[in-house]
Amino acid sequence: MAFTVNINGSPRSVDVDGDTPLLWVLRDVLGMTGTKFGCGMALCGACTVHIDGTATRSCITTIDSIGDSKVTTIEAIGATPAGAKIQQAWLEHEVPQCGYCQSGQIMSASALLASNPHPTNTDIDDAMSGNICRCGTYVRIREAIKLAAQASGKAG
Amino acid sequence: MNIDRIASHTSDTNLSRRSFLAAGAAVGGGLVLSLSLPLGRSEAAAPESFAPNAFIRIGSDGEVVLTMPYVEMGQGTYTSIPMLIAEELEVNLKQVRLEHAPPNEKLYVNPLLGVQATGNSNAMRGAWKPLREAGAAARTMLVAAAANRWGVDAKTCRAQDGEVVHVPTGRKLTYGELADDAAKMPPTGSVALKSPDEFKLIGTPAKRLDTPAKVDGTAVYGIDARPPGVKIATLAQSPVSGGRVKSLDEAAAKAVKGVRQIVRLNDAVAVVADHMGAAKKGLATLKIEWDDGQNANLATDDIAKELEQATLGPAAVAQSIGDADKAMASAATKLEAIYQVPFLAHATMEPMNCTVHFRGGECEIWLGSQAVARVQAFAAKAAGLPPEKVIVHNHLIGGGFGRRLEIDGVSRAVEIAKQVDGPVKVVWTREEDIQHDMYRPFFFDRISAGLDGKGMPIAWNHRFAGSSIIARWAPPLFTNGLDPDTTEGAIDLAYALPNLHVEYLRVEPRGIPTAFWRSVGPSHNVFVTEGFMDELAAAAKQDAVAYRRALLDKSPRAKAVLELVAEKAGWGQPLPDRVGRGVSLQFVFATYMAQVAEVEVSRDGEVRVRRVVCAVDCGTIVNPDTVRAQIQSAIMFGLTAALYGKISLKDGRVEQTNFDTYQILRINEAPAIEIHIVQNSEPPGGMGEAGTSAVAPAVTNAIFAATGKRLRKLPIDTTALKQRA
Numbered sequence: 015m016a017f018t019v020n021i022n023g024s025p026r027s028v029d030v031d032g033d034t035p036l037l038w039v040l041r042d043v044l045g046m047t048g049t050k051f052g053c054g055m056a057l058c059g060a061c062t063v064h065i066d067g068t069a070t071r072s073c074i075t076t077i078d079s080i081g082d083s084k085v086t087t088i089e090a091i092g093a094t095p096a097g098a099k100i101q102q103a104w105l106e107h108e109v110p111q112c113g114y115c116q117s118g119q120i121m122s123a124s125a126l127l128a129s130n131p132h133p134t135n136t137d138i139d140d141a142m143s144g145n146i147c148r149c150g151t152y153v154r155i156r157e158a159i160k161l162a163a164q165a166s167g168k169a170g
Numbered sequence: 171m172n173i174d175r176i177a178s179h180t181s182d183t184n185l186s187r188r189s190f191l192a193a194g195a196a197v198g199g200g201l202v203l204s205l206s207l208p209l210g211r212s213e214a215a216a217p218e219s220f221a222p223n224a225f226i227r228i229g230s231d232g233e234v235v236l237t238m239p240y241v242e243m244g245q246g247t248y249t250s251i252p253m254l255i256a257e258e259l260e261v262n263l264k265q266v267r268l269e270h271a272p273p274n275e276k277l278y279v280n281p282l283l284g285v286q287a288t289g290n291s292n293a294m295r296g297a298w299k300p301l302r303e304a305g306a307a308a309r310t311m312l313v314a315a316a317a318n319r320w321g322v323d324a325k326t327c328r329a330q331d332g333e334v335v336h337v338p339t340g341r342k343l344t345y346g347e348l349a350d351d352a353a354k355m356p357p358t359g360s361v362a363l364k365s366p367d368e369f370k371l372i373g374t375p376a377k378r379l380d381t382p383a384k385v386d387g388t389a390v391y392g393i394d395a396r397p398p399g400v401k402i403a404t405l406a407q408s409p410v411s412g413g414r415v416k417s418l419d420e421a422a423a424k425a426v427k428g429v430r431q432i433v434r435l436n437d438a439v440a441v442v443a444d445h446m447g448a449a450k451k452g453l454a455t456l457k458i459e460w461d462d463g464q465n466a467n468l469a470t471d472d473i474a475k476e477l478e479q480a481t482l483g484p485a486a487v488a489q490s491i492g493d494a495d496k497a498m499a500s501a502a503t504k505l506e507a508i509y510q511v512p513f514l515a516h517a518t519m520e521p522m523n524c525t526v527h528f529r530g531g532e533c534e535i536w537l538g539s540q541a542v543a544r545v546q547a548f549a550a551k552a553a554g555l556p557p558e559k560v561i562v563h564n565h566l567i568g569g570g571f572g573r574r575l576e577i578d579g580v581s582r583a584v585e586i587a588k589q590v591d592g593p594v595k596v597v598w599t600r601e602e603d604i605q606h607d608m609y610r611p612f613f614f615d616r617i618s619a620g621l622d623g624k625g626m627p628i629a630w631n632h633r634f635a636g637s638s639i640i641a642r643w644a645p646p647l648f649t650n651g652l653d654p655d656t657t658e659g660a661i662d663l664a665y666a667l668p669n670l671h672v673e674y675l676r677v678e679p680r681g682i683p684t685a686f687w688r689s690v691g692p693s694h695n696v697f698v699t700e701g702f703m704d705e706l707a708a709a710a711k712q713d714a715v716a717y718r719r720a721l722l723d724k725s726p727r728a729k730a731v732l733e734l735v736a737e738k739a740g741w742g743q744p745l746p747d748r749v750g751r752g753v754s755l756q757f758v759f760a761t762y763m764a765q766v767a768e769v770e771v772s773r774d775g776e777v778r779v780r781r782v783v784c785a786v787d788c789g790t791i792v793n794p795d796t797v798r799a800q801i802q803s804a805i806m807f808g809l810t811a812a813l814y815g816k817i818s819l820k821d822g823r824v825e826q827t828n829f830d831t832y833q834i835l836r837i838n839e840a841p842a843i844e845i846h847i848v849q850n851s852e853p854p855g856g857m858g859e860a861g862t863s864a865v866a867p868a869v870t871n872a873i874f875a876a877t878g879k880r881l882r883k884l885p886i887d888t889t890a891l892k893q894r895a
Contacts, residue, residue, distance in 0.1 A: 030447065054828075055830070146834045150840070
């Protein structure tokens, strides 16, 4: 069945079963490989995208559940104010190691910052504990989110 | 591995020989330097003929291109290695570009492993001297070329920022302008390397070159390869090692939209589809009946019992100092203990995957590997082709940790691709990835010690049994029942122990494959030796730091990191009830490291690691930010294993499946980490793994301090830590 989904501001049409997870539509059908596969059960957060601004695990989000909602992926998150600040902070703190989980980390962190410009340590833990990093970059993720939050403060 | 011994041996001989560097004209113009990185212990004898395995090309455009055998998997190699060349060549780091070495076992041998591979924390150790020498040689030739062109004495010229300057007149020529001339210069004599106080780049934090692409989603990993027309496959492999497919009903799978083909192998079934969603859906509808074979009833306890039995008899002597038995007989106090560590999965964030296009007469492969020549060789075998007919495209690695030194997934993907028309990307589900990993081995250890009247150790006896990865992976390095990895951390201890006897028995467990896993031999041995050292201190009723320090008079670098970590951690300062500090000290991967963990144990046994303080002496620091990043990472990796890591077998099947049953430490559990670096100009030690092996004993020793409960088995059993009402 054909579905048309708004991804990064453009309508994209795909012909797949309605129960196909968004993750595979992005990666295999549309060739947008920035969003990563980690577990397939919403346990690791590698596949995190935004749906109407909310961090969402695309590996368990079926294509027929999206409707008119707006999907944002790592490929376009830099165009949002929070996403740009997070990416900049990630660069400044040299957060990634192998880097595989970082698309998901950045999507979760961007959603946090967009909804909460000055997150506490507990806020960061709550928002980020669904994202596993096997390289253990957690110390730097925390620092980078705080740096991005400072940048938010300066901006207004 | 006792790389320190190997490295110092080779650096005394091969590394400093100028004959292992050659220069000439590059194809298409410019200067090319070929250098030969020395081989590992098995081939310690210097080869007669010059066989270069790394290349530096300086083009007419001034660009410096390094082709080398090490891969980037998050450890920062692609930034820190070019720093070595840039330092001596006097160019900006941005002018040095790295190219993935194509698979060629002969050309790109890792000097310390003797094969084309990145592992065992040795990229920097192998490259440290030869790459600086190559940079210096190239600089000398470029200066000579400039002096020649100007008709001046080379001594009046200086290299800086990719140019040669004639100091008296201020004339300048770029390296690009000089590269062709430099290639014609006669071979240079001995080239002096900079002394550490002259370093401009080495020792300064450099931004990693691979970071931007890892932040905006454009980094391409093996799993992201998309050759035109690629289909996606996922698979179910026999849940029991050695089992096979008895019957298969594929009717329902074939009816799934997007499913193209079912591939049946002896011991696996793959569903090939337009996308992974369809492949997984198809796989779920398959009705597969397995013949489990001879391992059908296997359980982890069976393996543990076999290993326990094996440690009752004699084994290969890994190290013997003095007479431990005699000293034991005269000891005032005797202690003995049994330690065990479990099988562990790698659980790299990027699940195993391999893309293959089998075209009959040749085979093309896309993946991320730590050992591309091995990939080529085994793919060729699976494809029934000569190696030169296998083209391998290496990619960024979404977590290596030793998993991507193995080629089991490549062979499997080629078997599938042989039955598929066109390219196919085989992607393991997380469940398949965890249940068909090759695991850090289970080890069973018996250890005993004798203390004199003052409580100091006069005898140390240690015997353990488990798998040798080296014996399978690099057979020539397994000799007389021993290999350089499995015993590292159990022998050559930093402590002065007058009578020490260490034995190892290789026992390969049936029904479960084993592989290298971050911090390899030390991941097991340091837990045992540092846990037991803590037991000795406790038996002697002495402070754990003071006790260790008393044994370090002959190891000043070890003593220094121990003292530093104790000071920074506030060792000895009071802590609340059920909070404790534990210390560990190790000398592995040619790096000295001490850690203090501060751990809180709740009344119901829950363990919270609040803080880890680490002091490290890894010799010369090339990129200090990478050193810190690697230690932060390695500590988290080791904590995951200490707190949760366990792969167990029941009915021949791995019981763990996904991140719910194979837990990984999360940010809300991550401790504060403080790193203190000892600065010196010793040769660099390995950095990628040391932090992992040091943390488990620091944590269990802290738990002892907090609760009085000694843990000799990993992962930490929290039920044993519950406080009785």
